[in-house]
Amino acid sequence: MTLATDQKLDDKDLSATSRGMLAMRDDVFAIWESQVRNHIDEANGVSGPILVNTLPAFYDNIAEALTPSHPREDGTSNTTSMSAHGGERARMTPFRADEVILEYQLFRDAIFTGAARNGVQFSPQEWRIVEVSIDSAVREAIREFSLIHEAIRERLAATLSHDMRNPLSVILAGTQLIALTSDLTVVRRVATKIASGAKRMEHMLTQLVETLTFERAIKLPMVIAELDIKPLIESVAQEFNFVDEDKVQTIAEPIVGYWCRNSLHRALDNLVSNALKYGDGQGVRIKAEQILGRLILSVHNQGKSIIEEQRDRIFEYLRRESEGNLADGWGIGLPFVRSVAEGHGGSVSVDSAAETGTTFTIDIPVDCRPYVHTSGTA
Incomplete structure (x- = not known):
C-alpha cells in the first residue's frame, strides 16, 4: 500500500522502477535517518516521528512520478506536503535553514544508496525526476520555513514592545528622579525599583525566547x-x-x-x-x-x-x-x-x-x- 498524498490504494498501475522504489522505502529511511543524525547535530535531540515528518508521503510521490502514465510530474506536483514539511521543521525542531537543505541532500543520497543495495536501477530520465523532485521540495520547504520564522520574529517584536513598556517606564522615571535628588534614601529606594523593573524585563525576555523558540506555534488545548x-x-x-x-x-x-x-x-x-x-x-x-x-x-x-x-x-x-x-x-x-x-x-x-x-x-x-x-x- 502506498503512502502517496493522492491516497493511491495500490501499486498495480505503477512501473517496475516505481514498485522497486516503494519496496525499498524502509531501507532508504533507515539510511537517511542514520546520516541525518550523524551530520546534523540538532537532529539528535529530535524524536524519530518528528524527524521523519512528511517525507514518507513525498518519497511515495516520487515513486509515482517515475511511472510515465501517472499524472504526477515530480514528487511535489499537485500537493502542499513539502511546504508542510518546512513548516513542521520551523515549529517543531531547532533546525536551521541550511540544515533543512542538507537533510534533503542526504535524502537524495539515501535513495541512491538504497537503490544500489536493493538492485533498483534508474534510467537517466528517472533519476532526473528524483533530482527535480528534491530540488522543488527544498524550495517549497525553505519558503514555508522562512515564513514561519518571519512570523515568529514579528510576534516577538510586537510582544516585546507592548509588555516591556511598564518596567521600562519605571526604569526611565527612576533614573530621572535620581538625577534630580541628592537624598541617598530616595536614591536607594528608586534604585531598588529600577532593579526590580530590570529583573521583570529579563524574565520577560527569557520567557518569550523560550516560548517562541521551542513551542513555535499557538496550540489548541486538547485532552490526550x-x-x-x-x-x-x-x-x-x-x-x-x-x-x-x-x-x-x-x-x-x-x-x-x-x-x-x-x-x-x-x-x-x-x-x-x-x-x-x-x-x-x-x-x-x-x-x-x-x-x-x-x-x-x-x-x-x-x-x-x-x-x-x-x-x-x-x-x-x-x-x-x-x-x-x-x-x-x-x-x-x-x-x-x-x-x-x-x-x-x-x-x-x-x-x-x-x-x-x-x-x-x-x-x-x-x-x-x-x-x-x-x-x-x-
Whole structure:
C-alpha cells in the first residue's frame, strides 16, 4: 500500500522502477535517518516521528512520478506536503535553514544508496525526476520555513514592545528622579525599583525566547488519551452514512496512539463534509495508515480539482471571503483542521489534480503527548 498524498490504494498501475522504489522505502529511511543524525547535530535531540515528518508521503510521490502514465510530474506536483514539511521543521525542531537543505541532500543520497543495495536501477530520465523532485521540495520547504520564522520574529517584536513598556517606564522615571535628588534614601529606594523593573524585563525576555523558540506555534488545548483510530473514523463515516448509505467508505487497520479524540473527530467531520459537498457524487474515502511513528489520516474525493494558487493559501483564515469561486468553499473550517494537526505536533496538506481527485492529509505522530498543550476540556 502506498503512502502517496493522492491516497493511491495500490501499486498495480505503477512501473517496475516505481514498485522497486516503494519496496525499498524502509531501507532508504533507515539510511537517511542514520546520516541525518550523524551530520546534523540538532537532529539528535529530535524524536524519530518528528524527524521523519512528511517525507514518507513525498518519497511515495516520487515513486509515482517515475511511472510515465501517472499524472504526477515530480514528487511535489499537485500537493502542499513539502511546504508542510518546512513548516513542521520551523515549529517543531531547532533546525536551521541550511540544515533543512542538507537533510534533503542526504535524502537524495539515501535513495541512491538504497537503490544500489536493493538492485533498483534508474534510467537517466528517472533519476532526473528524483533530482527535480528534491530540488522543488527544498524550495517549497525553505519558503514555508522562512515564513514561519518571519512570523515568529514579528510576534516577538510586537510582544516585546507592548509588555516591556511598564518596567521600562519605571526604569526611565527612576533614573530621572535620581538625577534630580541628592537624598541617598530616595536614591536607594528608586534604585531598588529600577532593579526590580530590570529583573521583570529579563524574565520577560527569557520567557518569550523560550516560548517562541521551542513551542513555535499557538496550540489548541486538547485532552490526550489512548485511542484506536479505526473506530473513530468509522464513527465519522457512520454519521454521514445515516442519510446516504455507503457514501463514506473507510480503509484502516487498528492503530492505537495518543491523540485528542474530540479535536480529530471535528477535523475529520469538517473534511468529510466539504469532500461530499464539493465532490462529484462518487463518495468519499477516509484512510488511516501508520509508518515510522506517524499516523497518516486522509480524506479523498473525486471532483473539481483545486488550482495551485488556491492550494498554497487554502488553510489561511478568511479564505472563503477573499475570493468567489467554487473551490473557495474548501476553506470553511480548514484553519481549524490545520490547528488540530499542528496542535498534535504534525501538519496538514492537500493534494489535488483532475486525474486523481483531492486528498487532504493530517500527518501527526502516533504518540503526540510530548508535543501537545493539554487542557481539562476538549
